[in-house]
Amino acid sequence: MADVLTYVLHYEGAFNKNSLGAVSEGAARASEIGGECHAVVVGGDDLSDELCQSLGAYGATKVFRAKGAEGLAQPVVDVMAKVVDEHGHNYALFGGGLLGFEIGAGLAARMHAGVTMEVTGVRAEDGKLVAERPILQDSKISVSRYQGDLGIIIGRINAFEIQERDGGSAEVVDVDVEYSDWSNKAKMVQRGEQRGADVDIEGADILVAGGRGLGKAENFKLAEELAGAFGGNSAVAATRAVVDAGWYPYAAQIGQTGKTVAPKLYLAAGISGAIQHKVGMQTSENIVAINKDAGAPIFEFSDLGIVGDLNKILPKLTEAIKTKKGG
């Protein structure tokens, strides 16, 4: 039997998406090696029984709840170290993001455990978990196997898909932790998002992305109108070239040096599709490209390609979607 422990971050009564992905992944893999998936939560009174129990829906059977500072790494390291010590978990799994990296690294140092970061896949092999991590600019996959009692797996952001299962409600176990001296030295002063987080690019189901082919900054309104017509969970994204040119904010940048996204629909308007952009969106479920250059590389990995003038196509598309939604 081998159990998997995950950390779940929360904010204002809601769990972080990456964390829920980690729980889902942990539950799926734990079941393959005959174990269970447990979660650690650290925070104040907002961690109600009900909220903690709800992690059962993603496959966690037990939730270890500790009172402590939320959103800081060291207190969580203390909690997780104690839980692992007492319950003998074999793996600790994190959903990615800077906090997960820091906690995972801290736990590895504390427990003398092996750690793999930026993991994109986990699988069971001979009753053990194996982590897969892209290397060399994502051109190859390296495989990490763990020795020792504890293996730490830190996912790449959004690598693990959220899966709701009929796990019912998780058992909540309160943990009393004596924090290390240094753990409470840092205080959360302010919670902020980096550079204009008003657009939730990573969480959008539909992205309308604009490139230099839009011609000028003002034409981004065509993309915005289209995203608006889709409504719901849709947003506008951009390429590095147009962000560099000052047409759109950096927060919306997709690609090697921007964000990595995987929406249900990625509509690329006037984007040539250089590899630097492709690596940020290639796992999108459906890719639709509009470009006036039939030879643009983006057509090689699009599900649907339209060769034509954006200034004509985008407004028509917007109209068509409005009509369909209205009717």
Added chain:
Amino acid sequence: MASHNGSAPAPAESPPPVDSVREFVKQGLDSEDERIDVGVVIVGGGTAGLACANRLLQLLGDDSELMESLGEVPVAIIEKAKTCGGHNLSGAVMRPGPLQELFPDMTREDWRKERFAFGEVKKEAVYMLPNGKAKLRIPTPPPFKNHGNEVISVSSLARYQQRMAEEGGAYVLTETSATQLIVEDGRVLGVRSGDKGRGKDGEPLSNFEPGTDIGAKVTVLAEGCWGHLTGAAIKEFGLAENREPQVWELGVKELWKVPKPLDRVIHTIGPWPLRVASKYGQIGGTWLYPMKDEKSGDDLVSIGFVIDLDYRDATTSAHDLLQLFKTHPFVKEILDGGERVGWGAKALPGGGYWSMPKLTMPGALLVGDSAGMVDTVSLKGVHHCIKSGFLSAEAIYKSLKGGESLESYEQAVENSSIGKELYQVRNTRQPFSKGFIQGAPVVNLAIATKGKIPGGRLEWHRNDEEPMFIGDTRERYPKPDGKYIFDKLSSVYISGNATRDDAPNHIRVQKEVPREIAETWEWMCPAGVYEIPDDAPESGPVDVIVNYTNCVQCGAITAKGGRLTPPEGGDGPLYTLT
């Protein structure tokens, strides 16, 4: 200058907005508690700078008294890449002597086990390519004789040298660029490291870290081609007086993993894929080198194309010419069934003997490519880099020990294989300025007579004085398919390039230039840095878009009207086996 076309603009007419002495020379050292003091500071962890460190530490290792007198950090190496070797790229077939002299206990088998050497040259061939289909084997000209030389990777060699330097007690500051040369009363006193964490407009970001003065008894400029501080030092100390201007070449290289090993070193000397007519001004050649990776057992091929940056057709693109070269049937056969595993580009100094600046100034000296020590006739420079590093270390040691001037290094270089070999080929490049057909016989004569004919000193002009026209070379480039023929951006991607998007622009060019110059930059740059907007006028001035985060720091822009300055440390490519 206007002999080819009265109205054709030359890049020199749009000079880069830069004043290197004023900007890059800092007068006076910061106070003791604000600076870091080291014994010897070496700017650039390439083969030359590290050879200097390796040799110097060998000498200091036997002289603990002197070592201790140099303080806590006897030798510091400043390297702007993520690791030494990260920005190094060469062919490369190396003459083994200087490296054997530097590490006498190592055998060539050891080199291969350390994975910077990939086999001894046993067979070689030189071809002329009349067109894209045929090839003509010619007797190997003496400079191309490579029998017994070793195929190496300079990027890997530098990594190995870094390890040796660190074991010897050197302190290697990676991800750090040196941005200013510190001078006081006519003497170099050290360098200043670059700021980190500045935004697009130079404003300090939340992670801003200012640079620091690094004071040193001796400063070694080992910056490679187009040294940023070397350029400033040459101006500040008048090191290039009575020398010919430096001229440059640009090489683009790919590494291929191949199913069947190549059994020989191959060079082609054109004219294909270049234009032979002198109006294009295109002179260049190619190489194909076999590499056996003893660690993985893989068979690799290094393939590259190098062009003289004196060309006139603005649509000349070294990257695309390499792609074109790959369409030749004999190249296809070699790479057939293989996979591209590496790419990179680097400019190299081509002026040779007459362009070498004076190598020393009070408190500092130049080594390797910074000093232009490349023999572009035989396509070799690595052994000169190592040798010059070695000789510089001995001069530095004597200077630290007995207070002698560094000038003994000048004579040591002149008397060594560097001076001798570069002198022999001193007049072999200039005749090509008349074109390949007219120039080649003179070059052959020079080679055959070991440089005795033509005698004297042949002069030349700066690369950026060549007027440019928009020709049709571009029409020959093959269309990328992403499998065998590659575009620039996917190539930049596999170079491991990572430059922060909101870093300040490190490339100095005029933003509004004649169309011919804009086209020159757009085609020349192997990394797709320069772009002409779709709606730009067909003639007249053009606003160039500079995508500086694509930059792999090859330096070619300096030859054609711009200036590369070091970006924030850690930016740029991360070459591994190039």
